[in-house]
Every structure is written in structure tokens, then in C-alpha cells.
Amino acid sequence: MSAGSESAAIIGGGLAGSLLAILLARRGTAPIVIERSRPFSNAAPPRGRSINLALAARGIAALDRAGIFDEIEGLLIPMRGRMLHDERGGRRFVPYGQRRGEAIHSVSRSALNYTLYEIASRRYGVEYRFEHECVDFDTASGSAVIASPRGRELLDAAVAFAADGAGSSVRRALGRAGEINASEVPLDHGYKEFTFRSGSDGDFALDPNALHVWPRGDFMLIALPNLDRTFTATLFLPLEGDPSFANLHSRAIEQFFAANFADALPLMEDVEADWANHPTGYLGTVHCRPWRYRDRVALIGDAAHAIVPFHGQGMNAAFEDCAEIDALVAKHGSDWNLILREFEARRADNAGAIAEMALENYRVMRDHVRGDEFNLRTKAAFELERRFPDRFIPRYSMVMFHPEIGYAEAQRRGAAQDDLLDRLIGEARTLDEIDFERARGMLDRFFGSAARR
Numbered sequence: 001m002s003a004g005s006e007s008a009a010i011i012g013g014g015l016a017g018s019l020l021a022i023l024l025a026r027r028g029t030a031p032i033v034i035e036r037s038r039p040f041s042n043a044a045p046p047r048g049r050s051i052n053l054a055l056a057a058r059g060i061a062a063l064d065r066a067g068i069f070d071e072i073e074g075l076l077i078p079m080r081g082r083m084l085h086d087e088r089g090g091r092r093f094v095p096y097g098q099r100r101g102e103a104i105h106s107v108s109r110s111a112l113n114y115t116l117y118e119i120a121s122r123r124y125g126v127e128y129r130f131e132h133e134c135v136d137f138d139t140a141s142g143s144a145v146i147a148s149p150r151g152r153e154l155l156d157a158a159v160a161f162a163a164d165g166a167g168s169s170v171r172r173a174l175g176r177a178g179e180i181n182a183s184e185v186p187l188d189h190g191y192k193e194f195t196f197r198s199g200s201d202g203d204f205a206l207d208p209n210a211l212h213v214w215p216r217g218d219f220m221l222i223a224l225p226n227l228d229r230t231f232t233a234t235l236f237l238p239l240e241g242d243p244s245f246a247n248l249h250s251r252a253i254e255q256f257f258a259a260n261f262a263d264a265l266p267l268m269e270d271v272e273a274d275w276a277n278h279p280t281g282y283l284g285t286v287h288c289r290p291w292r293y294r295d296r297v298a299l300i301g302d303a304a305h306a307i308v309p310f311h312g313q314g315m316n317a318a319f320e321d322c323a324e325i326d327a328l329v330a331k332h333g334s335d336w337n338l339i340l341r342e343f344e345a346r347r348a349d350n351a352g353a354i355a356e357m358a359l360e361n362y363r364v365m366r367d368h369v370r371g372d373e374f375n376l377r378t379k380a381a382f383e384l385e386r387r388f389p390d391r392f393i394p395r396y397s398m399v400m401f402h403p404e405i406g407y408a409e410a411q412r413r414g415a416a417q418d419d420l421l422d423r424l425i426g427e428a429r430t431l432d433e434i435d436f437e438r439a440r441g442m443l444d445r446f447f448g449s450a451a452r453r
Helices: 015-026 057-065 069-075 109-124 169-176 250-260 271-277 314-332 336-366 372-387 395-401 407-425 436-447
Strands: 006-011 032-035 053-055 077-079 081-085 091-095 104-107 127-130 133-138 143-148 151-154 157-162 181-196 211-215 220-225 231-238 281-289 297-299
Touching (some): 006 015, 015 032, 015 109, 053 109, 057 314, 077 220, 157 169, 281 336, 336 407, 395 407
Parallel strands (some): 006 157
Antiparallel strands (some): 077 104
16 A cells, blocks of 8 residues: 655654755755654643753754755743852853854753754745554565554655664664664763752843853763753763762752752742653764665764764755755755765764764763863853964854854864864963863964965
8 A cells, every 4th residue: 555656755854854844945956755743732741751952063054055944043042151059059161162153952852853844845836744653664565564544555756864863663664674773872871850940030040142051970960952941951970880870869869969059949930840751861973874775765963873962963954955855956956876885975974973072071071071171161262262363263163153163073173173283282270271272283283374264
């Protein structure tokens, strides 16, 4: 039984699926979207089930490409740096960048998803087939098997994009069939969400233009602002050991917060209820090659390369996938074989690089940010960027604020710059002790005198 012949289908109506639907519709392709959930609603979702998202320059560039960023902008709260909370209640603000506009933006996943869906369906007439789920993949026909209230049927489309997330049914089915090599590598830390109430005056209880971090070595708490002037806080903690999700229980959680996050505890609506009622989330990295099957199917976003959330790039990388596909459709028309091959060739190394950098940034956020060495290196990197803007951009800035620099190039340059900083800083303990004139010759040797942007 066939679901009907379609020129293009998208399996998964989440963030990446809906943005890709908009981009394809603008190119004259009328995609259908297969979505397992019930019809989307703009009602507030249950709390405790998703990490707040951070939209950065790469994601903004993709939304701009679709001509819709102006409609998204009202959902965003800019965060210009990290506010670090120490064990004694002290706070220190560390900016993300030093140039105008160098900020990341807190955004509700559900609000963003609903807005993208509304644009796709109402403006571009994209058909969403709700309560339709990919449950298998028929390699003989090259078609996904779709289950719906009417039964099972094959999805008959010229090309299908699997945007069905980290637990992708398409990826797992292709893996079972031996058509791709895929692995899901779990992180040994999980997460649980909590809510920080607004202040007694109805305003934000913390600075809303910062991502708040309580780094504690092997675990951490973060908090991102919401438009209703609350914060969504997320505890990242080992799954096993002491302390861990395995040995903490709701009756002991208030004591745990009092000992480790004393200044956060008074902001929490009901820490014990949140602990009991919000599920423990699990994190991991997806490795997969190839991302395509014949010229019929391509995995995109988390389905192809899910990463841990500690660089705030999962959504941004998925949006960048969508922009790349759009550019290739503009270049090659409906030659899906060429488009899918070139898409993977352009994106796979970048996906691998951001996966590694996201894991590294977890160690930075939960531990390294507490030390004087991190503070000095951050200041030194900013000073190098000010003095030599054509040759030095801090790695974090390359990832977050420079979509023209691919993730793999940012990783390569970042490694070389770390080596340079090691040599330049040496035994220095303050910025005044660093010889920045010496850096000019070092940069020439590391990168050459030509601009690298």
C-alpha cells in the first residue's frame, strides 16, 4: 500500500523538519511532513521535558536564508555571557564575545517549533500528516514504513529527509538492515529540569541577559531566561557514583541544593516536586556514516549527528544542515543523488568536529571556568583578537558568532591557537605580564600574514 506519490517528504516535524519544509517550499518543492505527534498547539508544554535552546549566529543565518528571522526575533532573549556563581554566593560575569551583537539567545523549543510550523503550513501550504510515524524502512523499495490510524503503508516519495531526532527510527532501521554504520554513545551524566520563579516584583530574579552557571567540578547547574520572567534551570549530574542520580532521592535533594547551590535554592518553586515529577534525561552523541541511502533518503540534524548540549549548537548545526540543502537545491535542482552526496561531503567533518567540541565544553563549563587560568586565557584571547583581528578569533567566537567558518576549521584553528596561547602566556599570571608584541611574530608563523576569515 502506498502513502501517495510525493516529490519530497520530511520525516519529523520538529525544528529542523519544519525549517527544511519552509526552505524546500520556497524553492517550489511541495514537501509533506510526517509527524508522529498530535497536531501542534501553542499551549505551554509540560515543564521538565526539554533543555532550553540557545540560538546563535549559525541558526540565525539559516532563518535569515528562509526569510523568517524577523518573525522569530520576538521569541528570543539575548544572553551576552556566562554569570558564574561560586560556592560562597559570589558572581562573576564572563562575556561570550567583545563585539556588538556577539550574544546567544535563549528560546523556548515549543514556541519556536510552533512558529516554524505555522509559517510552513499557513504561508507555504506544507501538509503535515500528524499521528503518522515511521516504524521501519523497506530497503527493497527504498521507502519508509509509516504507521497511522489507517494502518501501515509505504511512503512513496522521490526523496525523504529523516529529521526524526536523536532516536531516529529511520537511522535505526537502516542500521539494522546493515545499510549504514551507526552508534549512539551515551554520556555518563544525565539531566533534570527545575523552575526558578520570577522575583517578588514580577521581574526576573536574576540577570536575564546571562546564562547562569553554577560549576561544581563533576556536576553543574545552569539557568536560562524565559519570556514569562522565570528561568528554566537544568542540573547536570553523573548517573552513577556520589553524588549522582542513582543515589539522590527527592527527600535529600533540598539538602543537596543547600550544600551546593545555596543562592539558587530560594529561587526554586518546589525543588522536591520538580525532582520527583520531572524525568531524568539522558544525553549522548550519535555517530553515523553514511548519512544517505541510495539517492532516496538523507539523515539530517540530530538523526545524523546528535550531540551533547554543552556548546549550544545542536539546533544551530541542524539549521545549518537545512541551509546547506537549500543551497544545493538552488545549485542542482532536483538531482537528489548529487544533492545528497554533496550534502554529506560538506557537512560530515563539521558534524564530527562540533560533537568533539561539545564534549570538551562540558568540562570547561562545569570545572575549568572556575580557575584563574581560564580567566587569563579568555582575556588574552580577547586581546589578541583586538590587536590582530585578521588572524585571531577565539575558538568559542568562531563556533558561536562566525557561520562563515566551518566547525572543522574552527576546531583546527582553535587547536593551533591553544598552542600559541600556551607559549605566549607561559608563567604569566596577569595580562600585563604577557608580551603581545611577541605574539605578532608567533601569529605569522602559525597562520601566515594573510587574513584568515
